[in-house]
Amino acid sequence: MxxxxxxxxxxxxxxxxxxxxxxxxxxxxxxxxxxxxxxxxxxxxxxxxxxxxxxxxxxxxxxxRVAFSASLLTSGSITIGPFNSHTPLVFKNVVSNIGNAYNPNTAPVRGAYHFELYIYGPGHASHSTGAVLTKNGEHIVMSYEHQPSHYAKSANGVTLLLEVGDLIFLRQWKNSVIFDNENHHNTFSGHLLFRM
Structure with missing residues (x-):
């Protein structure tokens, strides 16, 4: 045991x-x-x-992805002006609005943007055809043509550094006349090149 x-x-x-x-x-x-x-x-x-x-x-x-193009009219034809002062142009026919930046035309991000404007109107001895691109109400560039007969057309473009919320729009030049119809002669376009 x-x-x-x-x-x-x-x-x-x-x-x-x-x-x-x-x-x-x-x-x-x-x-x-x-x-x-x-x-x-x-x-x-x-x-x-x-x-x-x-x-x-x-x-x-x-x-x-910010880019837009718009023309003055969705349909019909119109002669706009002359006015005694610079008058804001309203582009009603939105052709493209990538990034939803066209309405309102405020910069969604800080960056370099490129804008182009094309203006068209009847030739007239007393009235030019023209528009001004403005940034926060400040005159930046102008598209302008004056001829006594036939149709006048002009274009311009610019690259701008914009801060968030900067406002870009076009004003018709005082005492000018602009014509548009279903051919969409007058256009305003812009796009973001790159962020800063």
Missing amino acids: SASLAGLKVEMRYLQRDYEVKTREVELLKQQYQAHAEELLRVQTRANGTETKVEALRREGEVK
Whole structure:
């Protein structure tokens, strides 16, 4: 009986050592699990940050696509002017409006923009044909032609650095006459070249 008791004690010591080894292994696994959980949390945080940046870049990419073209009339024909002062021109026929920047004509992002204007009118001894592109009400460039007969046409273009909210529009030159019909002779176009 004492031999069997001694054998049980030896076996118990082996089991005790085995238990201690397994306990250390479990403790090590817990530490590894904790380290993996922390790493997973860091990866998740970075992934969330990346998703936010990707969404911001996507929105920025949408804003980068800014371009419009419009003509004076949707249908019919009209002679506009002469007026005693510069008069805002309203371009009612929107041909394209990428980025929704035409109405109102305020710059959605800071950047370099290019604008073009084409003006057409009847020749007249007393009245020219002309329009002015303005930035926040300031005269920037003019498209102007004066001839006594036939039709007059002129064009101009400019590249401007605009801040968010800057307002760009055209004014008919005082004492001038503009004509338009279904051929859409008078157009105003602009597009964002690049952000600044």
